[in-house]
Amino acid sequence: MILTVTMNPSIDISYPLDVFELDTVNRVAEVSKTAGGKGLNVTRVLAEIGDNVAGTGLIGGTNGDFLLQHLPQNTQAYFYEIAGDTRNCIAILHEGQQTEILEAGPTIAPEEANGFLHHYQSLMKATDVVAISGSLPAGLPTDFYVQLVEIAHQFGNKVVLDCSGAALQAALESPVKPTAIKPNNEELSQLLGREVSKDLNELKEVLSEPLFDGIEWIIVSLGAGGAFAKHWDTFYKVDIPKIEVANPVGSGDSTVAGISSALSHQVDDQSLLKKANVLGMLNAQEKMTGHVNVSNYDTLYNQITVKEV
């Protein structure tokens, strides 16, 4: 089983408006509410490709109930209940633009953090790969994901970690390493405190820095440029065909789903990288965030090339 972890999920509310007017009332007719958070996108995509997937994380209040009732189909849910309310994230879609209002979410008490760690540990026996995505809610220490990685390793489980900022930094600096990370250019730049380009030689140099030592897979997603990857000491460039893009939001999460699935099925390097990219592309072709249409899988898969560089 692949276990996805979403520590700060949300109810994603979208308000489409013809015109968004400030300092007055805006009335909205078509409201859509979905269970959101990067980890839930990963969950949905894994279910869509037929993998055995379960989601965990923290939920609370009536929004937590809503989230449980609106989880992706064909998935199992092992969320841990906390006192605070699951947050709302609002996207106002107007005049071709998107204005977002994101709640910070609940602050987690120390006993809730401990309770979750025990709960998470109880899920490890049935798990082979853990996919951790997104930001940490307030109240959890910066090294909370390190603790999740450590517990997973005790059970021989692999971990794909998709986060940024201090939580990623802590994971890289810790002696316990995730199996795979998937930074994009922006996250790499933030991590290193300097602008990192998409130049292959520069990426090679960057990923060879001591900060990344001990991480089996580093997959730098490059949007329409495919991906650059390091597997132990081998570097790969993934080239992808040009596609018509409907909405690339969530492509990174779909890529994480592909990496997790490939690790679970223990495929070779080329197949792992192709699966990661084909799912990112299939997501970009859809309007809905974190959703893929598997009927196009083989066609796209066969157009992806992976070469050692």
Ligand code: ADP
């Ligand atoms: P993130 O959302 O984390 O920034 P990317 O935008 O790099 O991640 O997307 C992840 C993967 O999805 C890419 O490696 C690529 O395979 C695919 N993808 C994303 N955007 C596009 C695009 N515009 N055209 C083709 N493929 C894309």
